[in-house]
Amino acid sequence: MIYTGRRNRVETNALLLGQARWLLDRAHLRLNLLVDIRGAHKINRIINGVESERQRWLRAVDSPLP
Numbered sequence: 001m002i003y004t005g006r007r008n009r010v011e012t013n014a015l016l017l018g019q020a021r022w023l024l025d026r027a028h029l030r031l032n033l034l035v036d037i038r039g040a041h042k043i044n045r046i047i048n049g050v051e052s053e054r055q056r057w058l059r060a061v062d063s064p065l066p
Contacts, residue, residue, distance in 0.1 A: 017054040
C-alpha cells in the first residue's frame with residue numbers, strides 16, 4: 001500500500017510537470033512560428049520526455065489524475 005503522503009507528493013510533482021509541459025508547448029509553438037525546425041524538434045523531444053516521466057510517476061502510485 002502506498003502512503004497517502006507519498007501519493008500526494010507524486011501527484012504534486014506530476015502537476016508541476018504538467019505545468020512545465022504547458023510552458024514547453026508554448027515555446028514549441030513560438031519556435032514553429034519562427035521556423036526554427038531544429039529548436040522545435042529539440043523542444044518536442046523534451047516535451048515527450050517530460051510527459052513520459054509524468055505518466056510513469058502517476059502509474060507508480062495508481063493515481064486517478066489524467
